[in-house]
Amino acid sequence: MGGMEDSDYKERFDSLKSIRWLLRRSASEVMPCGAVRPYELGVPARTTEDRRGRDKDAGYARGCALEPVSEESTAVTHPFLDLAPLSAAHFAAIEDRVVRLLSTEQDVVIMQGEALLPLEGAIRATAGPGTTALNVITGPYGQTFGDWLRDCGATVIDLAVPFHTAVTAAQVRDAFAEHPAIDFVSLVHAEAATGNTNPVAEIGEVVRAHGALFYLDAVASIGAEPVLPDAWGVDLCVIGAQKAMGGPAGVSAVSVSERAWARMAANPGAPRRSYLSLLDWKERWVDRGRKALLHAPAQLEMLALEACVERIEAEGLDAVMRRHALAAAATRAGAVALGGGLEPYVYEAGDAAPVATTLRAPSGVDAGVLVAKALAADPVLPLVAGGGALAKEMIRVNHYGPDATPGVVHSCLAALGAAMAESGLTIDLEAARRATTKAWS
Structure with a gap:
C-alpha cells in the first residue's frame, strides 16, 4: 500500500463515523443486548430518552434481533485495518x-x-x-x-x-x-x-x-x-x-x-x-x-x-471542566436527596473529584449487589462497585467524558433508586430528580 499524506488521515478518520451503527450491530452479536456503550464508538452523549431506545435517530436503537453483517458492510471496516504508519x-x-x-x-x-x-x-x-x-x-x-x-x-x-x-x-x-x-x-x-x-x-x-x-x-x-x-x-x-x-x-x-x-x-x-x-x-x-x-x-x-x-478544543476546555463539575455536584446532591441511606463517600464536597462521584452504600446493603441490580435494568450505565476492600461499601458513578451530562446522572440515580427500593429501602426519586436538576442549573 502506498504512503498517505497527513490530510488523508482526517478523511479516513471521518469515514469511520459512517460505520458506527455497523459496529453497534457487530458487537451485539457477541455481547448481551444493550451491553455495548455507544459513546465508545463516538456516538453523541445520551439523553434519558436515548437510554430507553426511543430516540432511534441517535443511531443506536436497542435490540438484539439483528441480521448478520454482510461481506459488503464488513468491507467498510477496512479503514481500521489499512492505515499507513503515522508520520x-x-x-x-x-x-x-x-x-x-x-x-x-x-x-x-x-x-x-x-x-x-x-x-x-x-x-x-x-x-x-x-x-x-x-x-x-x-x-x-x-x-x-x-x-x-x-x-x-x-x-x-x-x-x-x-x-x-x-x-x-x-x-x-x-x-x-x-x-x-x-x-x-x-x-x-x-x-x-x-x-x-x-x-x-x-x-x-x-x-x-x-x-x-x-x-x-x-x-x-x-x-x-x-x-x-x-x-x-x-x-x-x-x-x-x-x-x-x-x-x-x-x-x-x-x-x-x-x-x-x-x-x-x-x-x-x-x-x-x-x-x-x-x-x-x-x-x-x-x-x-x-x-x-x-x-x-x-x-x-x-x-x-x-x-x-x-x-x-471545539467545546472549550473550560466548558468541558464545567460539565464535569456540574455532573459531580448534581450526583452528590441527587444521592443525598434520594435517601435510603445512600450518601457521598467523600465527606466534604471540596475534597470530591469532579471526574467521578463515589457513594457509600446503605448500611447492611452490599454495594456490588446494588450495582448489579441497577445494571440489570440498564447495562450501559457508568456504574461500578468499589474495588478490593471497598467492593461491598462503595458505589462509583463514572460521570466522565461523554457521560458528564444531566441525562446520565438522572439515569444513574434512577437505577440506583429502583434497586434500593427493590431491596426494601425507602427512597424519593422525585426529590433526587429535583436536586440534580437544581444542581445543574
Missing part, C-alpha cells in the same frame, strides 16, 4: 496539541501505552537507592507508586490519609519538617477509584519551597479540573485520555521538566533501550528535533487522541 510530523503535531492542553513549556512525550507506562517509567527513571520519597496515598494508585519506589531502592515515607478525604499542604509541609532528606514527592491529583481530589496548587508551593522533584498522576483529572504543570511546579505530569477527555486508553502522555531530565540523566538505574525509557524518547526524539519516531506508532489510538483533543 513523525503528524505525531509531533498531536503532541503539540497536548502541550497546549497542559499550558506547558515543558517537553511532552506521548507514549504508546496506557498511562501506567509513563507512570512507572517516570518513577523508575528518577528514583533509585539514593532517593528519599514522600509518597502521598489517597487511594490505590498512591499505594502502587510506593511499591514501585521501593522496588527502585528508594527510601519511602508514606503519607496516607483516609480515602474519604484529601491530603493538605500542611500535612506535606509537616512531612518535610520531619524528614528533611525528602527529594521526591509522588501524588495522585484525582483518585477516581476513591472519588477524592487533592489541592495540587497549594501542595506544589510547599514542594517547590522544599526543592523536591514533584511527580503527579493527572490521568483522572485532565479535562475534569485544571492541570497546570508549570504554574504548580510539577516536574513529571502524566495524563491519559480515557476518562474526562473521553478518548482512548491505549496512548498516554507525560510532561517533563528540565530538572526531571537532569535527574534521569544522573540516575544509573534509569531504564534505557526499554519500552519504559523516557531517556530513549529524549535522546532519539526530543533532542533530534522530532524527525524520526522510535518505532511504528499506534495509528488508531493516536488518531483517536487527536480527535478527542480536537473535540475538547
